[in-house]
Amino acid sequence: MPSRTISTEAVPSSVLHASLSIEPPKIVRAEGHYLHTSTGTAIYDASNGAAVSCIGHNHPRVKRAMSQQLDAVEYCFAPHFTTPAYEKLAKFLVDSTNGHLQKVFVTGSGSEAVEATIKMARQYYVEKGEPERKRFIARDRSYHGNTFGALDVSGHKARRTIYEPLLSGSTSHVSPCYPYRDRRTGESTAAYVERLAQELEDEFQRLGPQTVCGVVFETMAGLTLGAVASVPGYLARMKEVCERHGALFILDEVFAGMGRTGTLHAWEQEGVVPDLQTVAKGLGAGYMPIGALMVGKKVVDVLDRGSKAFMHFQTYHGHPLACAAAYEVQQIIRDEGLVENCRRMGEYLGERLRARLGAHPNVGEIRGRGLAWAFELVKDRKTKEPFPVNQKVAPTIHAAGLQKFEIALLPGGGVVDGVNGDLIVLAPAYNINREEIDLVVQRTAKAIEYVLGPATQNAKL
Structure with a gap:
């Protein structure tokens, strides 16, 4: 049978692109x-x-680190094994917080890191003897990811609406810190912060403080609000409200973390330390899909006294190639x-x-x-x-x-x-x-x- 040459020019893409009518640049x-x-x-x-x-793209040091990791071990199942690459990256991340956050769970994306965070918060309270805590408070027009759990805590209407009937409904939303539109004429920064703190307090009271696992805030709002940094004192007051009601203070730094805002962790500029934190984008710089959940001491201590396990895993969590790439990215950020x-x-x-x-x-x-x-x-x-x-x-x-x-x-x-x-x-x-x-x-x-x-x-x- 004679061979045939197939032209690809007239063949439509098999990729489900963002638009079915427009093919993006290749x-x-x-x-x-x-x-x-x-x-x-x-x-x-x-x-x-x-x-x-x-x-930037095509950095020779990252490519070399990935090649060396491929020569060692490309994959093993993290619930059963560990690797030097996973251990090195986790230690780096813990050390970068001066030990405030003590354990690291590496995921394949920011959405997966948020998903793991929600599960960790729930497990913490179950093991702590407070199983009635099953709700979260997040902010309107926030974005925490596209998996169902991450989308449930997200507050962006356009991204949620079509999936709303499928979401758990365990999250309610308060106003973001958005002074351009929401700060009143003549209102001081301190007064604006107090108004937002009172709104959060009111939401705790509406839900019943004993039912709330925690608040999930972006340290710096990303694409859905547009690079909005917190006003001075805002996050510290939000954490005070959480602590008064025994809820976890959770910071999503998928967008803002790992250096983008001028400190390795964006919370370093805000005078707060989270109980749980997520990072992703700046962690691996795109060389491999990666995200991470970072867990604070009080959460680790409860698990250590109880089940001694995190009731969650993924096939690719702790992926050694992703960990090796991310570790080298972080060394480049430091060295340069x-x-x-x-x-x-x-x-x-x-x-x-x-x-x-x-x-x-x-x-x-x-x-x-x-x-x-x-x-x-x-x-x-x-x-x-x-x-x-x-x-x-x-x-x-x-x-x-x-x-x-x-x-x-x-x-x-x-x-x-x-x-x-x-x-x-x-x-x-x-x-x-x-x-x-x-x-x-x-x-x-x-x-x-x-x-x-x-x-x-x-x-x-």
Whole structure:
């Protein structure tokens, strides 16, 4: 039978892409801060995917560490065995908290880390003799992941709605720390914090304090609220409310952790230590899928006196190749002083963004910390009225960035009410320099101005 040559040009993709009608650019090579497409375009990766590729692409040290791990052991079942790679990464993470968090459970993603956290909190109270604790409190417009447990604690309406009938309903939501829209005229920071603390207290009382496992907060809000750092004193007051009612204080640092905000753990800037913490994106920098749950002493002590086991496992938890890659990523971050670079370059990025786009009539607020920054885009700066969701402002800017200006941005939506409200998030690599920041700011501004018009116009779609 004669052989046939099959052309792939006319064959539709078998991948279930984010859109069934639009095929995304095909990346054939990634190097440093650039993604190279099959058509020869070099796209500057200003979003690191979803704030993941924090040391850039194709780093030789990480590739070498992964190759060495493959020569040793590529996989074994973590409930039955351990590996030097898992042990080294766990010790690094514990040491990075000065021992405040004492045990580490490595997962395959941030969503899985949050899922494990929910289970750990529940098990803690069952073993503590408080089985009536089965509820969580999280924040509106938060995002903690796409598995059912993680989505249940998430407060982003657009991402939850279709699955709402399938969710457990064990989580209720309070207001986020979102001063741009929620802080009242003339309200001091202290008064704003107290109002949010009272809201949390009221929610404990509504549910019955004895029924709450804990609160689940992002230390710095990510894509669904747009790089919103906590105001001074906020997280400390939230923890006080939790402790008064014997509930766990849980911080999700999947987005903000491992250096992005200018300290290795974002909570170091807030004067708090969580009882449970998740990390993911900056942990492995995208070289392997990985996340982690970090467990504080009081939780470990209860399990140690009781079952001496965590009633949860996954086929790929503690994966040695992922652990080896993540450990090397963390050594690079340390050796190259990248956490400090996040702080310094983050300050410069904020300055340049405000200088270039601060007067644009459709840029309501520019906010961020370290190398996580966002623009909230509005129809009217004075009233803060958002663009209608059907105008797809952020996705259109994202597309313009890719197609016209060779930059990858991270579009977000639903910041106002879970449906309306557009964001553009920048989350460049930790090893970015001033010249590259200038390039990112210029290309980002051009993409925004291409869609919304320049700062000299009261531009509207």
